[in-house]
Amino acid sequence: MLVPVILCGGAGTRLWPASRASMPKPFIKVRDSKSLLRLAHERVSALDGVTQVVAITNVEYGLRIAEELGGIGAQLQLLLEPFGRNTAPAVAIAALWVERQHGPDATLLVVPADHVVEPQSEFAAAVAAAHEQAKAGKLVVFGVHPTRPETGYGYVKQGAALGAGAFVVERFVEKPPLKEAERMLADGCYTWNSGMFCFKVAALRAALERHAPDVLKGAQDAVASGVTRAGMVEFLASAFGALPEISIDYAVMERATNVAMVPCRFAWSDIGSWKSLADALPADANGNYAEGKAMVVDSHNTYVRSGGRLVAAIGLKDLVVVETPDAVLVAHKDASQQVKDVVARLKTDGDPVATEHLTVERPWGSFTVLAATDSFKLKRIEVKPHRRLSLQMHQRRSEHWVVIEGTARVTIGEHLFDVPTGESTYVPVRTRHRLENAGDTPLVIVEVQCGDYVGEDDIVRFADDFGRVG
Numbered sequence: 001m002l003v004p005v006i007l008c009g010g011a012g013t014r015l016w017p018a019s020r021a022s023m024p025k026p027f028i029k030v031r032d033s034k035s036l037l038r039l040a041h042e043r044v045s046a047l048d049g050v051t052q053v054v055a056i057t058n059v060e061y062g063l064r065i066a067e068e069l070g071g072i073g074a075q076l077q078l079l080l081e082p083f084g085r086n087t088a089p090a091v092a093i094a095a096l097w098v099e100r101q102h103g104p105d106a107t108l109l110v111v112p113a114d115h116v117v118e119p120q121s122e123f124a125a126a127v128a129a130a131h132e133q134a135k136a137g138k139l140v141v142f143g144v145h146p147t148r149p150e151t152g153y154g155y156v157k158q159g160a161a162l163g164a165g166a167f168v169v170e171r172f173v174e175k176p177p178l179k180e181a182e183r184m185l186a187d188g189c190y191t192w193n194s195g196m197f198c199f200k201v202a203a204l205r206a207a208l209e210r211h212a213p214d215v216l217k218g219a220q221d222a223v224a225s226g227v228t229r230a231g232m233v234e235f236l237a238s239a240f241g242a243l244p245e246i247s248i249d250y251a252v253m254e255r256a257t258n259v260a261m262v263p264c265r266f267a268w269s270d271i272g273s274w275k276s277l278a279d280a281l282p283a284d285a286n287g288n289y290a291e292g293k294a295m296v297v298d299s300h301n302t303y304v305r306s307g308g309r310l311v312a313a314i315g316l317k318d319l320v321v322v323e324t325p326d327a328v329l330v331a332h333k334d335a336s337q338q339v340k341d342v343v344a345r346l347k348t349d350g351d352p353v354a355t356e357h358l359t360v361e362r363p364w365g366s367f368t369v370l371a372a373t374d375s376f377k378l379k380r381i382e383v384k385p386h387r388r389l390s391l392q393m394h395q396r397r398s399e400h401w402v403v404i405e406g407t408a409r410v411t412i413g414e415h416l417f418d419v420p421t422g423e424s425t426y427v428p429v430r431t432r433h434r435l436e437n438a439g440d441t442p443l444v445i446v447e448v449q450c451g452d453y454v455g456e457d458d459i460v461r462f463a464d465d466f467g468r469v470g
Helices: 036-043 059-068 087-102 120-136 179-188 201-211 213-224 247-253 274-279 331-348
Strands: 001-008 029-031 053-058 076-079 107-112 115-118 140-142 155-163 166-173 190-200 228-229 232-234 259-264 267-270 289-291 294-297 303-306 311-314 320-322 327-332 358-364 365-372 377-383 391-393 399-407 408-412 414-420 424-427 434-438 443-451 462-463
Touching: 001 036, 001 087, 029 036, 029 115, 029 303, 036 053, 036 059, 036 107, 036 115, 053 059, 053 190, 059 076, 059 232, 059 358, 076 087, 087 107, 087 213, 087 247, 107 120, 107 201, 107 331, 115 120, 120 140, 120 166, 120 190, 120 259, 140 155, 140 201, 140 247, 155 179, 155 399, 155 462, 166 247, 179 190, 190 201, 190 247, 190 259, 190 267, 201 247, 228 365, 247 408, 267 274, 274 303, 274 320, 274 331, 289 294, 294 303, 303 311, 320 331, 365 443, 377 434, 399 408
Parallel strands: 001 053, 001 107, 053 076, 076 232, 140 259, 289 303, 294 311, 303 320
Antiparallel strands: 107 190, 115 267, 140 190, 155 166, 155 190, 166 259, 228 232, 320 327, 358 365, 365 377, 377 443, 391 434, 391 462, 399 424, 399 443, 408 414, 408 434
């Protein structure tokens, strides 16, 4: 049985301002209004024999992923980490969970959520070849033919042939300097380490026992602590905290002796920067790509992305321009890896633009901050049809709701009533309340918050449809 495991972690700071902690890189829409996560899910779900996909992510993103992928059920299982511990703990936990469900002979196909891979036929062929090696007990890495001396990727040296298009791995090289990358490219025996892997659960467990027993023990404790909420398995922080922070490459793949590499013919990109994203998208005759409300004039090799406002780029070359409602990035493509330094500086300054978007997605809909001070916040709130917010209370602020579209079903204290379009209601401080959309069209309200503190963490939930109480 082949079980794909999608690794959906990381804040993607090098793709700021589109990617932030509140809405990280896998949720960025790149093609046909589909996110990187959804493209990854479609890619693995289409493989022959796949009946279930496992995604492992931070607990903060669980509900968002469920919404993105059409809900949790027999075909999708979400495993939620309380905080990140790199890829080795994530893969080990996923493997132990799959072992419980399908036994030690199940084969894992581990794929990150933020890659672009095409065409599907070549991806399927590579997976089939890797699956055969995995069934023979090999730990398989997918190698991508390098097209340039890339210093941001790891490399794999190809050894003796194993048959069926696979090779022994002689050694791994981690993100080399430029001269070394140029030498390996000329050598012809090196491929990029794609970060995608294939192995049987039993083979991975044996490798962990030998090379990373602390990872295996920590993963066993974490899985034992798992609690199922709203169809998702959540691991307790008290058990998860003992896991070391280490990648699957360092913990297992670079130490094991039964490692194989399957060279891949598909086009591949690890979307780790704006340059890599731009390179993975179809450009015009001048090498430009414009997304959203963007216009490119007399420019070359330039990527422009608008999040709402019109962006006109004139006479540019080799640049990245990214506009969002609260931030604009302008960078040379070759400097796009340094975006993470901007985010680090913003975090040091305590600027929320480093981690939060003005529009925040929630399982019931979304809200957009229109204006804010220390004691006042103005929001536009949209509630999806037949969804409702939690029954909640705020200790330090009151709220005034004005209905713009639809009809709001409102609970305030012991009272339940409807508020039609054009009317309003008031929620006093320290009063239980709930907002609901009982209709078939979106409900839109404007919310005015007033108090000595208007932070998002001033909330006490008493009941919630999405398992967020406690």
